[in-house]
Amino acid sequence: xxxxxxxxxxxxxxxxxxxxxxxxxxxxxxxxxxxxxxxxxxxxxxxxxxxxxxxxxxxxxxxxxxxxxxxxxxxxxxxxxxxxxxxxxxxxxxxxxxxxxxxxxxxxxxxxxxxxxxxxxxxxxxxxxxxxxxxxxxxxxxxxxxxxxxxxxxxxxxxxxxxxxxxxxxxxxxxxxxxxxxxxxxxxxxxxxxxxxxxxxxxxxxxxxxxxxxxxxxxxxxxxxxxxxxxxxxxxxxxxxxxxxxxxxxxxxxxxxxxxxxxxxxxxxxxxxxxxxxxxxxxxxxxxxxxxxxxxxxxxxxxxxxxxxxxxxxxxxxxxxxxxxxxxxxxxxxxxxxxxxxxxxxxxxxxxxxxxxxxxxxxxxxxxxxxxxxxxxxxxxxxxxxxxxxxxxxxxxxxxxxxxxxxxxxxxxxxxxxxxxxxxxxxxxxxxxxxxxxxxxxxxxxxxxxxxxxxxxxxxxxxxxxxxxxxxxxxxxxxxxxxxxxx
Numbered sequence: 001x002x003x004x005x006x007x008x009x010x011x012x013x014x015x016x017x018x019x020x021x022x023x024x025x026x027x028x029x030x031x032x033x034x035x036x037x038x039x040x041x042x043x044x045x046x047x048x049x050x051x052x053x054x055x056x057x058x059x060x061x062x063x064x065x066x067x068x069x070x071x072x073x074x075x076x077x078x079x080x081x082x083x084x085x086x087x088x089x090x091x092x093x094x095x096x097x098x099x100x101x102x103x104x105x106x107x108x109x110x111x112x113x114x115x116x117x118x119x120x121x122x123x124x125x126x127x128x129x130x131x132x133x134x135x136x137x138x139x140x141x142x143x144x145x146x147x148x149x150x151x152x153x154x155x156x157x158x159x160x161x162x163x164x165x166x167x168x169x170x171x172x173x174x175x176x177x178x179x180x181x182x183x184x185x186x187x188x189x190x191x192x193x194x195x196x197x198x199x200x201x202x203x204x205x206x207x208x209x210x211x212x213x214x215x216x217x218x219x220x221x222x223x224x225x226x227x228x229x230x231x232x233x234x235x236x237x238x239x240x241x242x243x244x245x246x247x248x249x250x251x252x253x254x255x256x257x258x259x260x261x262x263x264x265x266x267x268x269x270x271x272x273x274x275x276x277x278x279x280x281x282x283x284x285x286x287x288x289x290x291x292x293x294x295x296x297x298x299x300x301x302x303x304x305x306x307x308x309x310x311x312x313x314x315x316x317x318x319x320x321x322x323x324x325x326x327x328x329x330x331x332x333x334x335x336x337x338x339x340x341x342x343x344x345x346x347x348x349x350x351x352x353x354x355x356x357x358x359x360x361x362x363x364x365x366x367x368x369x370x371x372x373x374x375x376x377x378x379x380x381x382x383x384x385x386x387x388x389x390x391x392x393x394x395x396x397x398x399x400x401x402x403x404x405x406x407x408x409x410x411x412x413x414x415x416x417x418x419x420x421x422x423x424x425x426x427x428x429x430x431x432x433x434x435x436x437x438x439x440x441x442x443x444x445x446x447x448x449x450x451x452x453x454x455x456x457x458x459x460x461x462x463x464x465x466x467x468x469x470x471x472x473x474x475x476x477x478x479x480x481x482x483x484x485x486x487x
Contacts, residue, residue: 004093005329006293007198007355010280012273013053013101014207014313016302017046017324019270027224028267032278033326036297040328041337041377047344047388047405048301051313051320053103053122054143055394056300056345061085061102061111063349063368066391067457072467073394074143075474077106083366085349086112086198088358094198097186100179101202103300105143113200118182121175121204142478144395147471148464152398155250159311162254165210165262167217172204173272179203180276187283198356203276206269206303208312210261216268224267225260228306234433235309240420241412242308242315245396251311259306266305294329294355298348308432314396316403316412316422317432321390327351333377341386342405346370389456393467400464402453411437411449415460421446 017023022033022042036042049059050066058071061084071078078084086096090112098110099117109116109123146153183201186192205212238246246252254262277297284290302320304310313320325348327333347370353363354372369389375381392401400415408427414420423437423446436442457463 004196004357005332005355006192006196006289007089007094007352008280008284008293008295009198009200009352010277010295010297011101011200011202012206012270012297012299012324013202013204014301014303015270015273015299015324016305016319017299017322018319019267019305020274020324022326023324027220029219029271030274032274032281033297033324035278035281036295036326036328037336037338039330039335040295040326040333041339043325043327043339043341043343045340045342045388045405046298046323046325047321047342047390047403048299048323049344049346049390050394051301051315051390051392052394052396053300054105055391057103060300060345060349061104063346063353063366063370065346065369065389065456066393067463068367068369072470073145074103075105075145076470077108078104078111080108080111082111083362084112085352085366086110086200088112088353088362088366089198089356090114091362092356092358093196094356095191095195096198097200099183099186099199099201100175101204102200103202117186118179119175120202121172145471145474145478146395147475148398148468150398152244152248154247158250158253161208161210162251162262162311163258165258165265167214167221167265168211169213170209170211172207172209173211173213176203176205176273176276180279183280184283187280187287187289192287192289196356198352201280203273205273205276206266208266208303210265210269212265212268212272216272217265219271220267221261221264225264227256227259227263228308229431230307230309231431231433238309239412239422239435241397241401241414241422242310244398245314246309248396249312251306251309263305266303291330294332295327296348296352297324297326298345299323300345314392314394316390316392316401316410318426318430321403327373327377329355329377334379337377339376339384341384342388342407343373343384344370344388344390347373387452389453393463400457400460400467402457404449404452406449406452409445409449411446411453413450413453415464421450423449 020030050056054074062069098113103123350370350372388405390403412422421437
């Protein structure tokens with residue numbers, strides 16, 4: 001199709017947007033994200049559709065909620081006949097390639113991408129495996145599965161990554177450098193002028209381990225090695241779902257100095273990753289591709305970083321469930337725009353497909369759960385649904401959990417008898433310290449948001465039964481296959 005723009009999708013990993021200058025942080029430096037904010041639109045309430053790696057990415061690839069695409073947990077491969085935006089864009093004439101991480105586990109590591117340019121150290125794949133081995137990288141290995149009906153397992157040792165934080169290099173840094181190098185080489189090939197391309201660059205940073213090379217560590221440690229904002233008594237009154245998550249991973253027992261170092265290293269990883277974004281933007285300009293390339297930067301989920309007594313993700317607090325989202329398209333999207341309405345990654349999927357001009361029949365076949373953001377971004381419509389839906393159906397819980405964000409309200413629902421419910425007013429309580437679920441004055445909004453969760457889920461008991469059956473079958477297969485990373 002003549003006039004099709006190129007598309008560059010950049011995905012950081014485990015990246016909470018609140019820790020970046022583009023989102024107002026006072027000292028975490030993200031000049032490339034600032035640059036994207038100047039060139040395009042930044043979303044202040046964008047969410048992942050699952051606060052866990054594989055489910056979030058499978059939802060993004062398919063444009064469907066986790067409970068609709070079946071990618072429940074980190075050990076669920078996506079069936080190879082599932083349509084993805086990569087397939088849809090190739091059918092529209094694009095060269096669609098992946099450099100680095102998309103965490104597509106199982107035998108099919110492409111799901112529509114023509115080629116994987118650089119190895120995914122978490123999911124494996126078809127990148128340069130020999131080069132990956134030289135870097136000391138291996139595929140992600142087996143992911144946790146346990147039977148929900150047996151309850152939450154308890155950690156047998158504290159989570160080690162906090163105490164390991166330091167300046168240095170490791171396999172994940174080497175992987176990100178290789179991912180960047182492969183992406184830059186692709187952009188510099190003369191063939192980029194012969195066919196529209198859609199390049200997805202998946203970095204590992206700022207995902208733990210909290211190990212980052214200089215000068216990035218000393219940018220923040222010791223001067224900016226800070227502590228989480230947990231008010232007195234807060235950790236003694238956490239919601240039941242959070243207490244269960246803490247039981248599984250044991251985030252306690254770290255000194256304040258350990259925590260300061262880990263947070264500083266995380267900040268360094270963000271700036272390290274941001275510099276890579278900048279070099280990709282520079283390469284587009286150097287090759288004369290910038291004016292005809294739509295850019296999207298986002299992440300699969302955030303990082304709790306000690307807030308609410310949590311690290312990693314697998315919860316619905318802002319640090320875990322919110323993601324950066326920036327979209328720029330020279331000449332088509334006005335720069336400097338800021339949007340406060342809630343959106344999610346399935347909306348990004350729909351947006352990518354509209355930018356590419358995909359066949360409407362192919363779009364319909366995808367059965368997307370999201371809506372394109374382009375009418376909003378281009379000023380063609382002032383209306384937006386202002387809603388984001390996220391699910392956690394994996395390890396770190398023993399029951400189906402969902403989050404709905406609408407306007408200033410966030411509801412977190414854990415299915416059970418009775419269900420665990422949290423309701424937060426993010427305008428008056430941005431730290432999410434005051435659960436209003438049982439407050440009579442907010443019963444109407446609570447019931448309305450619960451009804452929306454049920455509308456999406458249909459039958460939560462049926463969903464739970466399907467998830468538990470999958471856990472049982474995959475554990476049986478593991479008994480036969482041993483340490484196979486597929487199940």
